[in-house]
Amino acid sequence: xxxxxxxxxxxxxxxxxxxxxxxxxxxxxxxxxxxxxxxxxxxxxxxxxxxxxxxxxxxxxxxxxxxxxxxxxxxxxxxxxxxxxxxxxxxxxxxxxxxxxxxxxxxxxxxxxxxxxxxxxxxxxxxxxxxxxxxxxxxxxxxxxxxxxxxxxxxxxxxxxxxxxxxxxxxxxxxxxxxxxxxxxxxxxxxxxxxxxxxxxxxxxxxxxxxxxxxxxxxxxxxxxxxxxxxxxxxxxxxxxxxxxxxxxxxxxxxxxxxxxxxxxxxxxxxxxxxxxxxxxxxxxxxxxxxxxxxxxxxxxxxxxxxxxxxxxxxxxxxxxxxxxxxxxxxxxxxxxxxxxxxxxxxxxxxxxxxxxxxxxxxxxxxxxxxx
Amino acid sequence: xxxxxxxxxxxxxxxxxxxxxxxxxxxxxxxxxxxxxxxxxxxxxxxxxxxxxxxxxxxxxxxxxxxxxxxxxxxxxxxxxxxxxxxxxxxxxxxxxxxxxxxxxxxxxxxxxxxxxxxxxxxxxxxxxxxxxxxxxxxxxxxxxxxxxxxxxxxxxxxxxxxxxxxxxxxxxxxxxxxxxxxxxxxxxxxxxxxxxxxxxxxxxxxxxxxxxxxxxxxxxxxxxxxxxxxxxxxxxxxxxxxxxxxxxxxxxxxxxxxxxxxxxxxxxxxxxxxxxxxxxxxxxxxxxxxxxxxxxxxxxxxxxxxxxxxxxxxxxxxxxxxxxxxxxxxxxxxxxxxxxxxxxxx
Numbered sequence: 001x002x003x004x005x006x007x008x009x010x011x012x013x014x015x016x017x018x019x020x021x022x023x024x025x026x027x028x029x030x031x032x033x034x035x036x037x038x039x040x041x042x043x044x045x046x047x048x049x050x051x052x053x054x055x056x057x058x059x060x061x062x063x064x065x066x067x068x069x070x071x072x073x074x075x076x077x078x079x080x081x082x083x084x085x086x087x088x089x090x091x092x093x094x095x096x097x098x099x100x101x102x103x104x105x106x107x108x109x110x111x112x113x114x115x116x117x118x119x120x121x122x123x124x125x126x127x128x129x130x131x132x133x134x135x136x137x138x139x140x141x142x143x144x145x146x147x148x149x150x151x152x153x154x155x156x157x158x159x160x161x162x163x164x165x166x167x168x169x170x171x172x173x174x175x176x177x178x179x180x181x182x183x184x185x186x187x188x189x190x191x192x193x194x195x196x197x198x199x200x201x202x203x204x205x206x207x208x209x210x211x212x213x214x215x216x217x218x219x220x221x222x223x224x225x226x227x228x229x230x231x232x233x234x235x236x237x238x239x240x241x242x243x244x245x246x247x248x249x250x251x252x253x254x255x256x257x258x259x260x261x262x263x264x265x266x267x268x269x270x271x272x273x274x275x276x277x278x279x280x281x282x283x284x285x286x287x288x289x290x291x292x293x294x295x296x297x298x299x300x301x302x303x304x305x306x307x308x309x310x311x312x313x314x315x316x317x318x319x320x321x322x323x324x325x326x327x328x329x330x331x332x333x334x335x336x337x338x339x340x341x342x343x344x345x346x347x348x349x350x351x352x353x354x355x356x357x358x359x360x361x362x363x364x365x366x367x368x369x370x371x372x
Numbered sequence: 373x374x375x376x377x378x379x380x381x382x383x384x385x386x387x388x389x390x391x392x393x394x395x396x397x398x399x400x401x402x403x404x405x406x407x408x409x410x411x412x413x414x415x416x417x418x419x420x421x422x423x424x425x426x427x428x429x430x431x432x433x434x435x436x437x438x439x440x441x442x443x444x445x446x447x448x449x450x451x452x453x454x455x456x457x458x459x460x461x462x463x464x465x466x467x468x469x470x471x472x473x474x475x476x477x478x479x480x481x482x483x484x485x486x487x488x489x490x491x492x493x494x495x496x497x498x499x500x501x502x503x504x505x506x507x508x509x510x511x512x513x514x515x516x517x518x519x520x521x522x523x524x525x526x527x528x529x530x531x532x533x534x535x536x537x538x539x540x541x542x543x544x545x546x547x548x549x550x551x552x553x554x555x556x557x558x559x560x561x562x563x564x565x566x567x568x569x570x571x572x573x574x575x576x577x578x579x580x581x582x583x584x585x586x587x588x589x590x591x592x593x594x595x596x597x598x599x600x601x602x603x604x605x606x607x608x609x610x611x612x613x614x615x616x617x618x619x620x621x622x623x624x625x626x627x628x629x630x631x632x633x634x635x636x637x638x639x640x641x642x643x644x645x646x647x648x649x650x651x652x653x654x655x656x657x658x659x660x661x662x663x664x665x666x667x668x669x670x671x672x673x674x675x676x677x678x679x680x681x682x683x684x685x686x687x688x689x690x691x692x693x694x695x696x697x698x699x700x701x702x703x704x705x706x707x708x709x710x711x712x713x714x715x716x717x718x719x
Contacts, residue, residue, distance in 0.1 A: 135700035329510035343493035
């Protein structure tokens with residue numbers, strides 16, 4: 001029983017650490033409980049879909065999909081168009097998602113193909129690809145829109161006559177998904193329909209894992225060579241994982257922005273990858289294993305930290321920036337830590353395998369490196 | 373024709389395109405009324421500013437640790453050197469030397485820890501380096517807020533907390549290298565002799581290092597770690613040495629950058645400092661596991677040339693400033709190309 005308990009603590013160390021951290025930070029911040037609960041309910045609906053987009057590439061052994069930003073760009077392009085055409089409410093949101101689809105499928109295919117050219121460094125490749133595509137995205141949004149791509153609504157353009165404004169209000173579609181089924185319990189507004197969508201996509205992921213392609217993906221994630229020998233089209237399966245992830249990220253970004261109610265044209269997508277990945281990891285996921293509960297726990301904990309750390313910092317040493325820096329440190333740090341743990345584990349396994357090959361002699365020596 | 377084809381294959385198509393793009397920019401300059409001497413002078417100053425940070429990439433690439441996306445760690449060491457030197461009240465040449473001295477001490481310490489960490493994650497260095505760099509920048513941001521600096525030129529006036537986001541080095545060591553033996557022709561041309569000299573000097577030192585026994589051992593680890601181990605080289609120690617060198621050069625690099633730029637940028641300033649340096653060395657012809665000093669020189673010249681010329685020409689011709697977008701596409705495109713390329717020097 002004791003060892004079981006210890007195992008539970010070891011496996012959930014990150015989650016427990018963050019719960020403790022937040023348990024200290026909430027009273028220090030002095031924020032009212034009602035406000036925090038309302039915010040978390042909102043943010044669960046806003047962010048969970050995006051985080052779920054990360055699950056399939058992890059299953060396919062491609063690690064954390066930093067390239068999900070590409071999907072977010074597609075979603076934003078969809079939203080820019082429906083705002084220009086003045087389509088409001090649910091039809092607007094739906095249309096934005098539909099416009100984003102072909103773009104994210106193409107970008108996902110591109111991302112997957114490029115990652116296939118850089119096997120073993122998918123994460124850093126996706127990370128740089130996101131920066132690269134951000135350049136192209138800015139070129140389209142800031143220079144091509146209003147010149148090559150017709151934009152009818154002059155209010156969306158910068159004063160120079162072309163290029164989309166830095167901040168575009170999404171008044172027509174603001175929170176229309178969240179408010180579709182209005183429900184209030186004890187003064188707390190609950191975005192029921194957003195939750196239904198998240199439940200649906202969670203069911204899709206669970207179902208997808210059991211399909212033939214889902215099983216293939218898992219096999220590819222376990223061992224590419226074995227999967228290839230078993231006749232699974234490895235490269236195609238990997239591309240598929242990234243395409244689905246990108247498409248989900250596109251839809252997720254539309255949901256995210258309809259809740260926020262404004263697009264920051266050149267910046268809304270940039271941090272999405274990092275925030276989603278950090279949230280997932282805080283929820284107890286690793287580079288090789290992630291589940292729906294990780295998503296929900298992660299979003300809750302990450303956003304609680306997000307909410308309370310500026311105020312906690314201000315009350316502790318009188319500087320809100322301190323909390324803000326701390327929050328950013330945690331987001332970056334948790335990603336760094338997860339990556340270190342993953343690589344470390346992989347190296348230890350490699351050394352063990354090598355030691356076994358030598359006949360099991362002195363397995364621990366290898367981990368120290370070549371002191372020979 | 374065969375010769376040209378092979379040259380392009382060796383040099384890499386993206387590099388050929390970038391070279392021609394830069395040549396076109398220089399040729400276009402007089403036609404659209406951009407002063408050529410001023411442009412060349414600007415390019416030279418920027419080469420002097422950034423060169424050492426590009427040099428900092430060489431040791432880690434050579435030892436097989438990949439592109440040092442965690443250069444910000446070295447930059448932090450440099451910032452500590454700069455701020456502490458000002459805090460202690462040193463100015464002029466002495467101030468600059470003290471700053472370098474302090475930065476090298478911190479660089480060695482940070483580099484040692486960072487190298488230790490990277491030795492435990494062989495194969496996944498680049499992504500981890502990025503995020504280790506990011507998180508240390510944030511930790512330092514907190515430190516800048518709460519460290520007990522007193523110098524009135526550096527802290528916020530009127531009861532603000534911590535150091536300012538940008539600190540001017542005017543009156544301390546602004547342009548101390550740029551103006552050293554600087555050659556001025558006309559009003560618009562200035563050759564930053566001191567900065568270029570330091571860049572070349574450091575490059576020579578690195579060249580010497582890689583021709584000593586120790587440097588050869590580092591290169592051997594990068595080319596084939598198993599073989600190096602079989603020949604009795606301590607792989608992990610060589611890797612740590614390379615990481616320490618890289619981090620210390622990063623510290624020196626940012627100081628040379630700051631004396632020319634005129635400001636110390638704290639807080640989130642160092643966050644993306646590694647990326648231009650990475651892009652520059654790759655543009656010069658380096659790959660993820662092979663880099664030479666020639667790559668550094670060509671790369672710095674091409675990259676800084678593009679950064680100087682693009683906004684000038686685009687503003688003159690199109691009246692639009694697309695330089696930022698072009699910079700993002702060129703530098704990240706180049707990194708992407710290097711990551712996906714099947715390198716001839718097999719790992």
